[in-house]
Amino acid sequence: MRRRTGAAIAGAAALAWGEWLNWRWSRTLVGDRVGDAEAVVVLGYRNPGETVNLVNRWRVRAGLRSVAAGPAVSTRMIFSGGPTTGGTAEARLLADYARSQHxxxxxxxxxxxxxxxxxxxxxxxxxxxxVDRIKIVSQPAHALKARAYLRRQRPDLAARLVRAEDYRPGEWLLAKPLLAVYGLWTLRVLRGDERRGRGSR
Incomplete structure (x- = not known):
């Protein structure tokens, strides 16, 4: 009984940890910039075939729900990703999926x-x-990495970064501890101020 209780507590703690890290990453290196013109940048993920994979389908949906509501808002959707095996570029697959399925x-x-x-x-x-506002859409750790790279390359544009809707409580719940571990590994290339969202933007 104690073993099961301990395992349950450990499992709940892992889920909470994964949820918290992904929540924090989704809110790092973003501001509250306002404006009527926005860009939503959806990053592709390892799509060697001609069918959009599970991760890319989710990223398209997260990108579409990141579009600000209201007739006064002008949104340009940007899909990013080249071909991974010499076939169709990921960007094209994502765009076709957004149009045909959504x-x-x-x-x-x-x-x-x-x-x-x-x-x-x-x-x-x-x-x-x-554009007045820029939203980068991916899994939260990957999106943070991309925002940090934008800050390195073009700090003036990074000042326009705002939060995308690529984090929702409970979404990918069981996978979030693994995503958190993988995220920590991929974010090792960032400086501490970038991971924490401190310093000039």
């Missing part, structure tokens, strides 16, 4: 050459001109 009819821009997160940011920078 009937998205807004402006779409494709960045279809990048192969790394650093390249994602480098290549989308020209597409961010003239």
């Amino acid at each position: 009937a998205f009819v807004g402006p779409v821009f494709l960045e279809d050459r990048s192969r790394t997160t650093w390249e994602n940011i480098t290549q989308v920078i020209p597409l961010l001109a003239g």
Whole structure:
């Protein structure tokens, strides 16, 4: 009985830890910038085939729910990701999925050459001109990494970063401890001030 109780407590603690870390990452290196023109940047994930994988389907949905409501808001949806095995670029697959499965009819821009997160940011920078707010959509740790890279490359644009809707309580609940462990490993390339959201922006 004690073993089961201990296991249950440990499991609950792991779930809470994963939930908290993902929540914190989703709120790091973002501000409260206002404005009517926004860009929602959806980053692709390892899609070697011609069918959109599970992670990319979720990222498209998270990107679409990140679009601000209201007729006065102008949103450009940017899908980023090059081909992983010489086939169709991830950006194209994501855009086609958004239109065919979710009937998205807004402006779409494709960045279809990048192969790394650093390249994602480098290549989308020209597409961010003239927007008031920038939302980067991915799993929270990966999105934080991308925001940190934008801050390194273009601090002026990073000042326009706001939170996307890529974190929701309970979503991916059972996977969040694993996502948290993987996130900690991937974020080791960031400086402490970037992981904590401190310093100049």
